[in-house]
Amino acid sequence: MSNEEGKNLYQPYDPFHYNQLDMNRSIFHQQHPPLDPALMSFTNFFDTSLDYNSLSRAFDVSCSSSEVISPVDDVSKNKASCGGKNLNQSSTTQNSSVSSSSNEAVVEEDSVKSNKEDPKDEERSKKQNIISKKKEKRQREPRFAFLTKSEIDHLEDGYRWRKYGQKAVKNSPYPRSYYRCTSQKCLVKKRVERSYQDPSVVITTYEGQHNHHCPATLRGHSAGIMSSPFYASASTAPSSGPTLPHELFSHLLPTNSRADPASVMYQNLSLQMPDHYGLLQDLFTQK
DNA sequence: CGCGTTTGACCTGCGC
């Protein structure tokens, strides 16, 4: 594994896997061997040479825009794509990468169902209504996928997550785990799976934005975060919720080392940079 | 006891 250091991770990645994660767009990879100042860590890079506003702008745009995912993507082309039900739909209609499929039709359908008399169905309908309302509220959430070289699947990112499901992934021996943020009213979800092509790579897909502080940062667990421009930005604007850069940044931090410093191989990071990866590329290559 | 995980069932959308 160590011999991979210095090797660009931007290798031909399995498009099928990208499709599964809506990662069919440009992927930006940051290499950060620890000892090479020219290839400093993601964290250090942000700390020292990144203009936060630029990156923030990039993220803000990419997150708020309905063009998070291009309408023309491999997902649409690849029928075998997992999660294609929602992703294909959104990518061909709303250009969204969100799987919530939060359209009104769903809500109405559920409302009709609630008229059933069967108590079981009633219960179910109630639940469905709740889910629909949540979906309605949530609408389209931006998604960001991260490739992380790690031996542990669930990387520590400072937030608390509750696992609510696990599914076997087609064509992959590794299951996909579904996590929800345990914070109340926080609808952020994430999926964690291991690349079947490169088992050392953990693919984490985040959906939504946290509407609360990162618990770990509040406890002062991460000096890296505290000293970072991202953290400063997020912490100074709590009312509007942590920005995505902050969220992103917290994910990029080697916080997994907090969880298991000995076992983590935090070698490479890569991000999905939806539409502005060019800009980000500039940002990261400016040094 | 509270919280988190596991896991089978269920729902939904899509393609054939």
Place this chain on the structure above:
DNA sequence: GCGCAGGTCAAACGCG
């Protein structure tokens, strides 16, 4: 309509 696959739910269970 049926089968498949992704996504979610919730009861059961485990752990501190």
